[in-house]
Amino acid sequence: MRFLSALAAAFLLSACSATPKGPEPGTLRMNIGAEPPSLDWGVTTDSTSFDVISNLQVGLTQYNGSLQCAPACAERWEVLDGGRRYVFHLRGDVLWSDGRRLKASDFEEAWKRLLDPRTGAQYAYYLYDIENAFAFNTGRIKSGDAVGVKALDDRTLEVRLKRPAAYFIYLTAFCPSYPIRKDVIDRWGDRWTEPEHIVTNGPFLLKDWKHEYKIELAANPLYFEGEPDLKKIKMFMVAEQSTAFALYENDELDYVDNRSFSTPDVERCRSSPQYHNVPLLRNNYIGFNVTRKPFDDRRVRLAFTQAVDRRVFPAILRRNELPAASWIPPQLPGYAPDSGPPYNPERARQLLAAAGYPAGAGFPVVELLYPNREDTRLVVEEIQDQLKRNLNVRIELVAQEWKVYLETLHRDPPPMFRNSWGADYPDPETFMNLFTTYNGNNSTRWSSSVYDRLIEAAEAEQDAGRRADLYRRADRLLCRQEAPIVCTYLSTQNLMVKPWVHGMEFNSLDIQFFKGVTVR
């Protein structure tokens, strides 16, 4: 009893010494939700790591507000030989955080390291368009010397592609292509990303890293665009959404996004002036394994895709999702509102009848695989219900744990599955390449030589208008004529920002840059 009263007294005492809450001028406090698996931009692949790296380091180019590639370390570049050769001219005033000047060879070394099989980099394949990159990465040639990236001098970098690739420039703004300090990596090995060793060239410096808890960045006085106004960024790793949101409401965090924002909280705060909603370049779909009955019949697939009313998804998921019937999102060139199929249950029933299943009679029970998460469960249950109502077919839902689901999908895709795809760069290619015959992520096993040729032509096309048109035709073929997938909706980013934070910009790639932010 005495102990309990002592405990109560301790509470009262601590009540008197409660910490002051509110803005910390010059400091941005945020939640990244989890430990970044690695800050080595040659190795890591996940968005949490990229959120940190994007503020530590810059590449040849950087995204501007409209997600176009603007000059960064490269002040200009030339596209030569019909898009097969790129020559980048580097600024002379970019310094690494240890004071050394950035050299073109820092890029050459970074890209060759990414491709070196010993690095084991997952994103090495992003550079496969470069001459001999594939051969080097898969061990067919032993030396990186033949790879088509070369520092011609300290300020000139030449890249030779094996074929024209109009989207290539975007890769120069993507984290894995950022330059490295080979001398630092050689010296410290795997530990080079720790705050005491890491050398970077971006707007912020890695000051402190308490693993699984907090990362602190500080403004870089040597940054070539000038030291940012924001002096410090505290990135906490709070996994539990409601805890992070409570911290925000207690003024202990300055801004939160989906990672800290549960659906009930989104509903509660939707009308707040602090609330923002951004549609992302992440499209969600139901895929059919077209090698399996009954989805080997195009009419069945078309019936399914016209029997789904996409307007309901925002009402179910409640995060202002954007219904989508086409595969190219509206933010990208090549998008056309009529590329996707219309919602037409009557026509869907006719198609199903023509395929031999009048009013759903004789249609087998098919499995729909989905990863075991609350949001995906809501989506597949809705689709199951709509297909039952509109086509009188029975769908059996099968939930699997994330990694088991991935393995099933890659090894032996079931007749139907729920999946999504997030853009790596703001170009239709990142979406459209997925359903080519040779793409390892095409779990539908759908193969169309017409589609493949359209994509290859678009990849090589240098004229933006003609290129968009090629993608538009491919999108229509994919969603409206062949339908190996049923597009459903675009995911959104939901954010809350405190009124004392200024200059925060959001983009549909969901990369957050803080160099222009101020906290007053």
Next chain:
Amino acid sequence: MAWLVLRRALWAIPVLWVVATVTFILVRVVPGGPFDAEKNLPPGIVANIKAKYHLDRPVAEQYLLYLGRLSRGDLGVSYKYANRTVNDILSDAFPVSVQLGAMALAIAVLAGVPLGTVAAVRRGRLLDFACMTLSTVGISVPSFLVGALLIYLLGIWLKALPVALWESPRHMILPALTLSFLPCAYVARLTRASVLEVMQKDWVRTARSKGLSPAVTIVKHVLRNSLVPVVTILGPLTAVLITGSFTVEYIFAVPGMGRFFITAVINRDYDLIMATSLIFALILIVSNTLVDIAYTFLDPKIRLEH
């Protein structure tokens, strides 16, 4: 006692070996691998990664490699956290969990034993009823709910304590309290039952008839003899509190190792799964040994040799 410790230490080796072997087999039987990701990798890249981590070798060879490393105290590498070894990860997280677990254990014992004793002495009265209601609530209400309630009450409403994070000693109060709720309830119930049983003994009646006051009888004689069952559960309880605080660490954003018991499995981070299992087994062995030693102080009839 030295003999007991030595014998337990020797026994620990085969126990840990069995745990390592069973876990090694289980993690490889479970479908899905560490490098299955939303963006499926080209086969050439998968081959490079597997070669880097020796996952391209036959399983038997991987097993021998692992045992070899383990015998040198090297717990391996994390596939998820590319720049950190399992030793790095655990040496950061383990002390935090020990700190949190020890605080919770202290609260559980310091509050649970008095609560249970009071309930037993006041058997059938209002106080007994109150204590047992409290402990029933403690056992049945899950810790995420207790945590959320405490956050709301003391963090958001009264603004008396930090909502979460692990910055200062004040930040430790809420997670430790939340974590102590369940064990405290167990200890209270166990103490009550045990005290009641001991109070029926003839020698208690003798002590009372000799003129000892009820308070002295309880504190000096009854309690000491009642604590054996309580101490017995402290062994497994310690292991659970140190390693099993996943929910509490998750809710309060405490950088402990509890999360790895779950996330390592979700990520199929093989070496980290192995390490967490081994650590759990090791803590269990150590705490049970300590419990056995504690018996001899409480009850001289128990001899360590037997």
